Amino acid sequence: MKGKLLIGVAALVVVTGGLTVWCKFYRDAPQPQWITSDARNAFLYGAVDAKEARGIPYWIWLALPRMFPEYMPAPGGYASLGLPWEETLEMPAGFAKKTVGHVRVTGNCAMCHTISYSGTPDEIPAVKITAADEARNIQPLLTFFTQCAQDPRFNANEILAEVDNATKLSFVDRLLYRYVLIPRTKKALMSPESAIFATALQLHAKNPRAGFNEQQMKELAAWLKGQGH
Secondary structure (H helix, E strand, C coil): CCCHHHHHHHHHHHHHHHHHHHHHHHEECCCEEEHHHCCCHHHHHCCCCCCCCCCEEEEHHHHHHHHHHHCCCCCHHHHHCCCCCCCCCCCCCCEEEEECCCCEECCCCHHHHHHEEECCCCCCCCCEEEECCCCCCHHHHHHHHHHHHHCCCCHHHHHHHHHHHCCCCHHHHHHHHHHHHHEEEEEEEEHHHHHHHCCCHHHHHHHHCCCCCHHHHHHHHHHHHHCCC
């Protein structure tokens, strides 16, 4: 009887552990409908193969501009790097927020193919989609990520202290960030392009005239062409 009880407890531990790993690393949740049901929003904020792109855990992404403003060209967080940002939205065009295990932020086509535009100095800037063969320089953003990763303050204690100002992580999530996500992200951001972009986007950046094999990329390219770009 005692042996069966121990076996049952062990099995429960294994199953619980497996479910936790799946939930925190592999569970794929769809993005909100306001993104997925609208072609423009899908282009600006939709995730491009987020399962493949490791991305940046959301709370680290949020903390970096607050922790390292000296690596920004001016006040204003990510917007100071030239990223177009629509009012009321939580992140600039070109970033996609999606849950694959944990909530993560990846880059999409709009990262390179949008600019901030206003007709007059007093007009609120809007997001303008650029031509398919015109790419905005995102090197300042990539440099920012690398400078953050090289800074000794990029460590679990200091990042979690900054995260605490925005949210209270659960016990499990706090352990996940401390022992897995923060160390892994620090290493990944030494080469930020491969960290935030799926392989298809990396290849496209190197050879913009090459076609796409992935159905999602073909659809995005066709939509962009249909907009007169």
